[in-house]
Amino acid sequence: MTTTTLAVLVPLLPFLGAAAGLLLGRTAPGFVRPLAVLPTLAALALAAIVAVRQGGHAAIDSATELTPTGSVPVELALHIDGFAALVAVLVGFVATCVQIYSTGYLRDDPRYPSYAALVSLFTSAMLLVVYSGDLIVLLVGWEVMGICSYFLVGHYWETPEARAASMKAFLVTKLGDVPFLIGLFALATDAGSFRITTVLGTVASGGLHHPTLIALLLLAGVAGKSAQFPLHTWLPDAMAGPTPVSALIHAATMVAAGVYFVARLLPVFEASSAAMIVLAVMAAVTMAGSGLAALAQDDIKRVLAYSTIGQLGYMTGALAVGDRGAAVFHLLSHGAFKALLFLAAGVIIHASGTNSLAAMSRMGNLRARVPDAFWTMTVALLALAAIPPFSGFFSKESVLGAAEHAATEHTSHIPGAAGWIVLVAGLLTALLTAAYATRLWLLAFHGKGVEAPDHGRQPVAMNAVLWVLAVPSLALGGLAYRVLPDWFDGRDLTPTLTTSVLGTGVALVGGIVTYGAWRQTTALATRAPLGAVAAHPEGDAGLVEAEAIASHTPAYGDVASAPDPADPGRLLLGPLHRHAATGFHLDAVYGALFVRPVLAAASLVRFLDREVVDTYVQGAGTLPRLLGAAVRRAQTGNLQTYVSALLAGTVVLTVAVLLVATGA
């Protein structure tokens, strides 16, 4: 089969799997698990074949016009270059791992068929975004991912956190998607087509008339989808969804879609240096803020969520300095180790019955209960902290190296300021990343206190996947950095000495300082017992997680942080801790800026409708009623009155007739 056919099958197979799952989920429950795993696995295989065939050579382009639109044409197009091929393999790989993991995680869940179908649908949409060569087709995949995220985050809709979080995720990403859409239309108007190749050609020939405006509009959508400041507030709350969903959507794929989009269309952004500065500032603020916030979170998944935001900030920072190879390299390695982190966190939550680090730090010997999770999570955390030789080191170094290159060597189209901003923020974030990774590891696995209860072995499906994902977390970076430039733009991705030393040193400093703080504070743990544990720890992991999520606020008063004096994060952040825990009060700011005015406007509209408009409506009814009451007063019941009126009328008529007859 031709590569194009295979490429078409890659998004198509999971879509068919989703459709079949939705249709047959209830009638043939035995088929649900195969229908979940096999199409995704097949898509992975085909994506691998396509990648091999494409091999970093010329991009595979193919298009067909479905129907004429009358103005700018919309075509079903494929554009598979090195970026697309490799990202598709990542997506297929992580999706397969997540589907297999979910069979164990949601073993007893009654809504598993729809869940699996939605995950398959999501996978298909992401693959469509990756392979698409037409911007509108990309937008279709973009939006389908958004709605799947809504459904999947709201999987535990019995908990109010999940309901609120799914709505928030949807609305905030939509808020970014509206300017995104306008930007796409503007872009296509200038280029005359939605085809990516045509657009890039227009940019190259200088045909883009409003590059800054278009770039900023597109950046709004990217900020929403990839959870960058200021539209990042949905991602920590989206941790109310099941852990496999967090692994797939909020670590490896959907949030990476924004980064991937910018990488695809980087020349459009590079055409406006103002947009690049904005992107750099956005990346810097995101990186630093999320790092600080991650240090204050109590929910293990929220730590990972803020970590994702920060790592995405790295990727957008790499894009801000014009190096998309570095950005996509970090995307690939981050996809692997972040997915691993989330899946391992899921195992930990299941085993401990809680998602609270404060509670876990008061359980002894948790790591003996989940040895697979312990070792794989250690690997992933080392990758996250960018310690050589793990994959994160190489990919993060490529980003920092690109920033340094942009800062010190003045390239024509990349402002040096962007480079400096990214470099400094990147180093600071490396420090913070190592700090919160160490904190997580210490609190989760080195707790002291009551022996952690033994709820049996974790399902094989879950543990096996952890090991599968550990391999690229360990090895991808070292093997890839030499090969990837051939797939990408050819820019060298080797770590440079300066940034490597700086980055690693900063990370080690962060880790050691955190360890010291932990030693300081861990003694306080025994003096202040804390914790909320799931009510049904023998249930499947999904049930345990749902209960853990639902119990966090009642136990600690807040969904994000816990009043734990033994938390090294409190010591490290000092007075900032209170602000960092709430994500620097951004939710409250948005509430005051947007939510309250909208609610006030809604109540104003309701008032107008009820008091003003309804008055007319009721007045229209009151008038006939009054008239009727007036007419009813003629019903005296007195016969003589009636007959008098009758005869009076007759006399009048007679006289009238006579006058007419005689006069006429």
Next chain:
Amino acid sequence: MTLAATATATATLAATHTRGFLSPTGVEIAFLLVGLVTFGAALVTVTTKQLVHAALWLVVALGGIAVEYLLLTAEFIAWVQVLIYVGSVVVLLLFGLMLTKAPIGRSPDADSGNRWAALTVAVAAAAALVWVVVDAFRATWTDLDGPASGSTAVTGASLFQNWVLPFEALSVLLLAALVGAIVLSRKSKAESSSPPVNSRPATGSSPSVPDSRNHTIGRKGAVEGNGPSSPDNPAEKEGAR
């Protein structure tokens, strides 16, 4: 001959045309006088406050009309008028007044509050009708000479030759009226057994028309007792002729 005939015709015509408007003949004067009496009696009937007097003045009015019929040479009808209207209808009315306890003497509320509207309507109607009639029949005379057009022989012949079917239908109507009046005015057994509950205590407190209630308690059978027991005209009570 034709000339004589036309002369006679012209003379008759001339004689007819020399009659002026309202040039009264004797019949007309008599008609006018009797008409005044009739009209006056009718006015009193509808305005008097004494109910029984109203009935009696009605007799005068009806009698006046009978005389008018005679003047119009409709003898049979005049006597039928006297027989039926004066004879039975008025008697029925008087019985009705008695049985409904109409007050003897003046009753101040014989006229309802509607009377001004009624007066207006009646005057307007009168004006309209009289004007129309006068305008229409300004030049019409009836010839009353010659044989009576309403003699018994003529009327009888006409009735039983041309109007047989309506005549028979009328007798059926009278039968229906007879039966209906009997049914309506009869007190059924169930009706007569229920009153003890609510009529005793109420009767003392509700003389809604102050003049029409002088009943005594305990003799609800009195009404029907009065009916069949009046030996004079039980038939008049229960039916119409």
Next chain:
Amino acid sequence: MHLVYPAVLAALLFCTGLYGVLARRNAILVLMSVELMLNAVNLNLVAFDVWLSRTAEDKLHSGQALTLFTIAIAAAEIGIGLAIVLAVHRARGTSDIDKLRDTAEGHEMDGPDSDPAGSDGPEPPAAEKAEATA
């Protein structure tokens, strides 16, 4: 005879009866006024019959025949009318037309309203329907 005389007399009698029907309070007085109206009509019929039979336009004497029928019908009507008045009197205790207001709007309030001689204050509803115990 000028036809105007009987015609005008009939019209005046008719309107007098009309006034009586509309203005009189007692049901029997109303019936009397109805009789007046019928008589006015009869007078008209007879006058026209005499006029038309003389001019040989009407050979059937329909006017006089109809007059006879009207007289008979009036008699039947007065019989039934009086029976009804008697039934009303038995049921309501009064033959006052102003009291018969069952079709009035809001009649369930049970108020004989425009009765100047109203000496019924808080009359219990049962009294309205009290049998007239003669």
